[in-house]
Amino acid sequence: MLLIHCPWCGPREQTEFSCGGEARSARPADTDTLTDQAWGDYLFMRRNPRGRCLEQWVHAHGCRRWFNVERDTVTYRITRVYKAGDEPPGGDS
Amino acid sequence: MNRYSLRSLVRNARNRHEGWQAAWRNPDPKREYDVVIVGGGAHGLATAYYLAKEHGVTNVAVLEKGWIGGGNTGRNTTIIRSNYLSDDATHLYEKSMQLWQGLAQDLNFNVMFSQRGVLNLGHTLQEMRDITRRVGANRLNGVDGEVLTAAQVKAIVPIINTAPDARYPILGASLQRRGGVARHDAVAWGYARGADARGVDVVQNCEVTGIRRDGAQVVGVETRRGFIKAKKVGVVAAGHSSVLAAMLDLRLPIVSRPLQALVSEPIKPVLHTVVMSNAVHGYISQSDKGELVIGGGVDAYAGYGQRGSFSVIEATLAAIVELFPTLSRVRMNRQWGGIVDVCPDACPIIGLTPVKGLYFNCGWGTGGFKATPGSGWVFAHTIARDRPHELNAAFSLDRFFTGRLIDEHGAAGVAH
Numbered sequence: 001m002l003l004i005h006c007p008w009c010g011p012r013e014q015t016e017f018s019c020g021g022e023a024r025s026a027r028p029a030d031t032d033t034l035t036d037q038a039w040g041d042y043l044f045m046r047r048n049p050r051g052r053c054l055e056q057w058v059h060a061h062g063c064r065r066w067f068n069v070e071r072d073t074v075t076y077r078i079t080r081v082y083k084a085g086d087e088p089p090g091g092d093s
Numbered sequence: 094m095n096r097y098s099l100r101s102l103v104r105n106a107r108n109r110h111e112g113w114q115a116a117w118r119n120p121d122p123k124r125e126y127d128v129v130i131v132g133g134g135a136h137g138l139a140t141a142y143y144l145a146k147e148h149g150v151t152n153v154a155v156l157e158k159g160w161i162g163g164g165n166t167g168r169n170t171t172i173i174r175s176n177y178l179s180d181d182a183t184h185l186y187e188k189s190m191q192l193w194q195g196l197a198q199d200l201n202f203n204v205m206f207s208q209r210g211v212l213n214l215g216h217t218l219q220e221m222r223d224i225t226r227r228v229g230a231n232r233l234n235g236v237d238g239e240v241l242t243a244a245q246v247k248a249i250v251p252i253i254n255t256a257p258d259a260r261y262p263i264l265g266a267s268l269q270r271r272g273g274v275a276r277h278d279a280v281a282w283g284y285a286r287g288a289d290a291r292g293v294d295v296v297q298n299c300e301v302t303g304i305r306r307d308g309a310q311v312v313g314v315e316t317r318r319g320f321i322k323a324k325k326v327g328v329v330a331a332g333h334s335s336v337l338a339a340m341l342d343l344r345l346p347i348v349s350r351p352l353q354a355l356v357s358e359p360i361k362p363v364l365h366t367v368v369m370s371n372a373v374h375g376y377i378s379q380s381d382k383g384e385l386v387i388g389g390g391v392d393a394y395a396g397y398g399q400r401g402s403f404s405v406i407e408a409t410l411a412a413i414v415e416l417f418p419t420l421s422r423v424r425m426n427r428q429w430g431g432i433v434d435v436c437p438d439a440c441p442i443i444g445l446t447p448v449k450g451l452y453f454n455c456g457w458g459t460g461g462f463k464a465t466p467g468s469g470w471v472f473a474h475t476i477a478r479d480r481p482h483e484l485n486a487a488f489s490l491d492r493f494f495t496g497r498l499i500d501e502h503g504a505a506g507v508a509h
Binding site for chain 2: 018044074
């Protein structure tokens with residue numbers, strides 16, 4: 001069970017949230033000219049890191065707002081929470 | 094290899110059972126192999142076994158970072174069935190089912206394969222329509238299946254609650270009589286012993302830390318026990334597939350998630366078949382020791398920690414008690430998690446990669462155990478011939494770029 005600090009509502013149980021997968025995955029803008037390879041990369045390919053992971057979560061049963069979470073996928077410890085659109089703290093590695 | 098038989102049992106009994114050999118050697122890795130398999134779960138061991146048996150490739154090592162079968166092979170609920178919906182998936186899992194049916198004899202090792210039948214319950218009219226469609230598709234593909242009414246389900250499983258006023262009433266089920274369970278550890282041990290007897294080195298405590306290539310050609314693997322040269326490398330690393338792919342800057346369409354299972358205290362026989370439910374999301378069977386073996390859904394987030402959320406355990410047990418109110422006071426003895434490699438279409442990736450001589454077998458997600466023999470069989474073919482078998486041709490990584498996905502998510506009678 002994770003305790004997630006929603007940037008707007010404060011600490012809440014993970015069951016109030018939905019995980020939207022990895023952050024830093026912007027939808028390509030030039031969709032008319034996109035190759036199949038680039039579409040496949042965007043739609044399906046994932047970093048799926050072991051360790052530090054940047055994710056997007058939504059407070060589905062709360063304020064219903066999206067935000068970003070920095071979490072370790074081995075210890076499950078959440079190290080940072082930052083608002084959607086903000087730069088990830090500590091760099092984009 | 095000591096062949097197991099009634100005669101060998103009698104002969105060893107005369108020596109107070111002190112003459113049994115170890116089931117497989119525990120060799121140090123050689124410096125070079127024709128094929129290195131990364132991952133000593135049952136899929137990897139089966140791959141090595143069929144490489145030796147079907148293709149005569151015996152200069153093979155299976156490298157396991159822990160102990161064999163210590164990962165997902167020993168962490169699942171051992172359900173075996175082949176009642177998938179799409180033709181591609183059905184053919185693959187049915188190949189596996191046919192291998193299961195002769196596996197104990199083939200391996201000379203009792204894998205305790207028990208064809209006790211698998212029920213997939215339907216709780217809504219739409220679910221019953223889907224079940225009817227899937228059973229029809231199964232039978233057209235030569236896979237056995239029957240559609241049962243709630244009364245027929247009750248006759249098979251007397252402790253199930255088929256009351257019409259249940260919150261999610263049971264309207265019927267599909268039944269695959271050839272489905273069942275097997276002993277997961279025995280599957281790993283049997284394949285390890287069989288592969289070892291044919292000359293394969295099963296190397297434990299040998300974590301792969303890098304995959305070395307020369308241009309577009311794989312040349313070997315870096316391990317905790319030094320560099321091992323290999324002409325071909327097959328990666329069968331389940332939840333850690335993305336980690337291995339990242340060593341070569343490859344990305345996979347996989348998310349690793351914790352999937353939990355539980356066993357209860359042993360109780361007297363109450364359930365002689367496998368019961369699965371999509372709607373309430375739980376599945377259950379009873380082991381030969383009397384424990385109830387219970388599983389449910391994956392966690393909502395990615396994780397490599399081999400443990401999951403309490404909320405998932407709660408939801409799973411709520412589902413089981415919904416189906417079997419009489420089990421509400423049974424205590425759970427143990428609970429654990431495995432890291433499953435979930436693909437967007439809930440189907441595996443078995444095939445070639447952009448790197449020559451490197452092959453991946455991953456993405457089995459929540460349902461890999463049942464596929465163990467077939468997975469090893471087609472992967473061995475793919476590695477030996479450097480091209481997929483027709484059974485796994487559709488399961489290429491390429492399908493995520495062409496768009497030809499094999500959509501089994503939610504279609505396969507599975508509680509995914």
